[in-house]
Amino acid sequence: MAGDGVLPQLRKGVVEYCVLARLRSGPAYGLHLAHALSEGGVLAGEGALYPLLSRLRRTGWVETTWESSPSGPPRRYYHLTAEGAAALSDFTSTWHRFTQDVDTILEGDP
Amino acid sequence: MRRRHSTHGDALVAAYLRDLEGALALTDPAEREDILDGVKEHIRAALADGRPAGEVIAALGPVERTAAAAGAEAGGEALPAPRPWPGETLLLAAALAAWPFVLVLPWVTTVLGASVLGVGIRRLWRHGRQGRALHAAVVVAALAFVVGTVLLIALESPASLAPGPEETLPGVPVE
Numbered sequence: 001m002a003g004d005g006v007l008p009q010l011r012k013g014v015v016e017y018c019v020l021a022r023l024r025s026g027p028a029y030g031l032h033l034a035h036a037l038s039e040g041g042v043l044a045g046e047g048a049l050y051p052l053l054s055r056l057r058r059t060g061w062v063e064t065t066w067e068s069s070p071s072g073p074p075r076r077y078y079h080l081t082a083e084g085a086a087a088l089s090d091f092t093s094t095w096h097r098f099t100q101d102v103d104t105i106l107e108g109d110p
Numbered sequence: 111m112r113r114r115h116s117t118h119g120d121a122l123v124a125a126y127l128r129d130l131e132g133a134l135a136l137t138d139p140a141e142r143e144d145i146l147d148g149v150k151e152h153i154r155a156a157l158a159d160g161r162p163a164g165e166v167i168a169a170l171g172p173v174e175r176t177a178a179a180a181g182a183e184a185g186g187e188a189l190p191a192p193r194p195w196p197g198e199t200l201l202l203a204a205a206l207a208a209w210p211f212v213l214v215l216p217w218v219t220t221v222l223g224a225s226v227l228g229v230g231i232r233r234l235w236r237h238g239r240q241g242r243a244l245h246a247a248v249v250v251a252a253l254a255f256v257v258g259t260v261l262l263i264a265l266e267s268p269a270s271l272a273p274g275p276e277e278t279l280p281g282v283p284v285e
Contacts (some may be wrong), residue, residue: 072159
C-alpha cells in the first residue's frame with residue numbers, strides 16, 4: 001500500500017515535536033509517553049522513542065528527574081524546558097502554515 | 111508454572127537487550143548507554159504493570175528500527191546539534207579559582223569546591239552527557255573539596271601538627 005511508505009517519511013522531523021507537545025501539559029515517564037504516541041500512530045514502535053528522548057535531553061529541550069512509583073522501581077520523568085517550549089511554539093506556527101499550504105494544493109484550489 | 115513463565119520472560123528480555131546493544135554498536139557510547147537505560151526502564155515499568163514480557167518486547171518493535179532511529183537522530187537535521195552549556199566554562203573557572211586559596215583559606219576551597227560539585231552533578235543528572243569542560247569542572251571541584259576538607263580537619267587539631275607547650279623532647283631540660 002502506498003501509505004505504508006509515506007507515513008515513515010511524514011514522521012521524520014515531526015515526532016520529536018509531538019513528544020514536546022505531550023510534555024506541555026506536564027512531565028511524563030517513558031512508558032507513558034510511548035503508549036500515548038504509539039496509540040496515535042505517531043510512533044512506529046515504542047523502542048524508537050528512546051533515541052529521540054536521548055537527543056532531546058542533550059539538546060536541552062527536555063530534562064529529567066527521578067520520582068518514586070507506587071508500583072515498581074523509581075521512574076525517570078521527562079520535563080519540557082523553556083527552550084523546548086520555545087522550539088515547540090516555533091514548530092507549531094510553521095506547521096499550521098505548511099499544512100494549510102499543502103491542503104490548498106491537495107484540494108486543488110486555485 | 112509461574113516461575114517457568116518468569117524464566118522464559120527473563121530470557122526474552124535478556125535476548126532483546128543483547129540484540130539492541132549489538133544493533134547500537136556504531137552509536138556514540140554515551141548515547142547508546144542512555145538509550146539502553148531508557149529501554150531497560152521501559153521494560154521494568156511495563157512488567158511491573160503486569161504486562162507479559164512477550165507483549166512488551168513486541169510493542170518495542172524490531173531493534174533495527176530503534177537503531178535506525180538513533181542513526182537518523184544522530185545525522186538528522188530535525189533537531190539542532192546539542193549546544194555546549196555556557197555555564198560549563200564558568201563552572202570550570204570557579205573550580206580552578208578554588209585552588210589558590212587552598213593553603214591560606216582552605217575553607218574557601220572547600221566551599222567553592224562543594225558548590226561547583228553540586229551544580230555540576232545536578233546538571234549531569236538532569237541533562238545526561240555534556241561537554242568536556244563540565245566533566246573537568248566536576249573532577250577539579252571534587253579534588254578541591256577533598257583537599258580543602260582534609261586541610262581544614264588538620265588545622266582544627268593543631269596538636270597533631272606541632273608539639274604543645276607541655277611536650278618536650280626526651281633529654282632536653284625544661285627551663
